Amino acid sequence: MRLIAHLSDLHFGRTDPVVVEALTRDLVQQKPDLVIISGDLTQRAKSHQFAEARHFLDRLEIPVLVVPGNHDLAPFYRPLKRLLAPRAKFQKYLPNLAQATCWNDEEIIAIGLDSTRHLRWQSGKLRSHHLDRVEESLSNSADHHCKIAFLHHPPSTARSGHPFQTLTQRGVDLILTGHVHKAHVELIHSAQHGAGVLVQASTACSTRLREDANGYALIQVAWPEIRIDVRGWNGLTFHAVRSHGFIKDSRGWREQDCPLPHAAPRNSPIEEY
Numbered sequence: 659m660r661l662i663a664h665l666s667d668l669h670f671g672r673t674d675p676v677v678v679e680a681l682t683r684d685l686v687q688q689k690p691d692l693v694i695i696s697g698d699l700t701q702r703a704k705s706h707q708f709a710e711a712r713h714f715l716d717r718l719e720i721p722v723l724v725v726p727g728n729h730d731l732a733p734f735y736r737p738l739k740r741l742l743a744p745r746a747k748f749q750k751y752l753p754n755l756a757q758a759t760c761w762n763d764e765e766i767i768a769i770g771l772d773s774t775r776h777l778r779w780q781s782g783k784l785r786s787h788h789l790d791r792v793e794e795s796l797s798n799s800a801d802h803h804c805k806i807a808f809l810h811h812p813p814s815t816a817r818s819g820h821p822f823q824t825l826t827q828r829g830v831d832l833i834l835t836g837h838v839h840k841a842h843v844e845l846i847h848s849a850q851h852g853a854g855v856l857v858q859a860s861t862a863c864s865t866r867l868r869e870d871a872n873g874y875a876l877i878q879v880a881w882p883e884i885r886i887d888v889r890g891w892n893g894l895t896f897h898a899v900r901s902h903g904f905i906k907d908s909r910g911w912r913e914q915d916c917p918l919p920h921a922a923p924r925n926s927p928i929e930e931y
């Protein structure tokens with residue numbers, strides 16, 4: 659079994675410190691095996707915002723994978739940096755994470771795909787080299803591996819390039835996205851090769867709320883089943899808002915009631931926070 663916390667759109671620079679502390683506490687208490695962040699760690703890609711993000715990640719003491727979001731690129735009012743080195747600060751403040759965007763163990767393979775674009779920042783793009791990377795990463799995978807791709811932009815804003823079904827056709831089971839600040843879970847149908855599951859996370863801790871509260875997804879993988887608990891902020895604490903269960907059989911993925919029990923929080927030294 660693997661427990662993954664999927665966070666997105668933290669937006670350091672526009673965070674609520676009370677929510678950041680509660681989020682830290684909740685993650686430490688849930689103690690996932692892996693934290694995956696699908697972009698927008700900062701509000702304006704400023705040095706102190708990346709430093710805050712780095713501090714938050716360091717306190718978790720949990721393995722983390724990240725990809726940048728559009729807010730992590732050099733802003734438009736710095737056009738030269740935007741054009742010549744848009745990811746310079748992301749790479750400077752998160753050097754190890756910027757390099758290692760793939761996770762591979764006995765149960766899961768997770769692949770980070772940078773969907774940001776320099777000039778058309780609102781709509782991301784899935785390019786051919788992303789698909790090549792997915793194929794290469796999954797070339798030695800086993801049937802029992804849960805195969806995960808994570809990127810910033812969800813299908814609704816990926817207006818050009820390959821549709822997301824191209825990922826499920828290459829064997830991806832689970833696609834994790836953010837950007838629109840609204841939690842959403844659904845099956846992705848594909849006419850040719852079955853389906854995958856899309857998990858879109860809300861903003862984890864920023865005040866840039868749209869139609870949803872702060873939240874994140876806690877994903878429990880026990881092949882061939884996945885349980886997704888959407889956790890949300892209620893003003894006092896993060897709590898389970900709703901759960902989704904999925905199972906894969908010879909015809910592909912389908913939704914089911916949640917037979918996997920909720921993963922009980924593991925003993926953790928939460929008093930440290």
Ligand SMILES: [Fe+2]
Nearest residue numbers: 667698837838
């Ligand atoms: Fe965002």
Ligand SMILES: [Fe+2]
Nearest residue numbers: 698727728837
């Ligand atoms: Fe974004």
